[in-house]
Amino acid sequence: MPSSPVASTSSIPFDPARLDEINASLADASPQDVLTYAIDFIPGLFQTTAFGLTGLAATDMISRISRKRKQPHAVPLIFLDTLYHFPETLDLARRVEKKYQLELQTFRPPGVETVEEFEKKYGEKLWETDEDTYDYLVKVEPARRAYDTLGVKAVITGRRRSQGADRATLEPIEIDSTGLVKVNPLCRWGFQEVKDYIDMAGVPYNPLLDQGYKSVGDWHSTVKPKDGEGERSGRWASNKTKTECGLHKDYFAMKRAFEKKQLEQARAAADKARGDEEVGESSVDLSQETDATSQDLGASFSDLKLGA
Known part of the structure; x- marks a missing residue:
């Protein structure tokens, strides 16, 4: 591990006022170094995941850090079940739970547990008729409810600069408008670096990736990106200008x-x-x-x- 992050932060806990200084100290840190810093110094730390490649790599790294310390998995996982995930994603969630010996904290849209209940309460194909409301109900509100229920102060994300759009200038650690700390340990890695790690470490991943998908969300809105298109271009088939689902918006x-x-x-x-x-x-x-x-x-x- 490089000496700079430890040398500059090991004597005091995380201080939001020193965010620029902390990110500067992590400028050359590996994802594992960023995760180690977050585990040691950022309170109320959880990982939110939809089981994309980057999040899976972070989960595996956390597991290795935990095992090296002879401790249980150091960062609890939050899974937002939109009710519209691919069956392959749900199966992957169960495999990750088993492999890393952890319990997912699962949160669903408010007041419903099934697709039938969701569509009866909020309408059919809401993602087509009111996409912003859909995003709020299946991702944003459940996430905030999870944070409130579990006492979350910080989350580990799978965001990377190479994904472009609003993510192009990501720093290892950020703070959003609510005061929530967001740790982006793999922000400097590209897609191939993440995939190489997944293959090297034997991390389970979504079999849809082997069919040509690169970013997997809900089944009704996810398509395979065409040649030359960006990594997340297939995430929202009907809205080519969309880059975020709401979790990283205001x-x-x-x-x-x-x-x-x-x-x-x-x-x-x-x-x-x-x-x-x-x-x-x-x-x-x-x-x-x-x-x-x-x-x-x-x-x-x-x-x-x-x-x-």
Whole structure:
């Protein structure tokens, strides 16, 4: 392990105010070094995973660090079950649990456990009719619920610079708008480096990759990238401009947008129940509700801030 990260951080715990200094000290660190630093100095650390190659490599590295220390798997795993994963992904989740002797903390969309329940409550093919709401329900809300339930202060991600778009300038450690610390241990690796590690270490991976897929999400939106297309270009078949599912977007903006839509729907339903032909005045005051919601957001997730 290079001496710089240890020398500069070993005497004190993680301090968000020193983020630039810490990232500078990790500039030449290997993924294993970044993970070791995170395990030792960042509190409330979990790994969120959809069992992509990069996340699997990180899980294997954590396992090796843990075994070397003769400890159980050092970082608990959170799996967001969207209910629309490929069967191969769900089978991989079970294999990872068994191989690394860990228990997945699984979270699903609010109030439902099956596809049938989801579509009855939220509508069929919601990813086509309202993609932002779909992302909020299957990824963003379950993630925040997981963080609140489990006391998560930091997460290990599978993001890499080579994936492009918003990820092109990733640092090993970042802090988002909610105060959540995001550790990106393989941010400097390319796809081939990750795949080489997977093969070398004998890490189980999704068999769909052998069929030409490179980034696997929900079955209804994932296609094989064409020759010359980027690694994540097949992730959202119907939306070529999309680069993130919502987990790494502005959480507060997504929550406000979702709640505004809910209020609009409630207003429309109230108008219809009164027999109004057109949407007019309503007992639902949308502006006041939205303002109150905005004020509540900071308090709702204040416990996510480091040191809370």
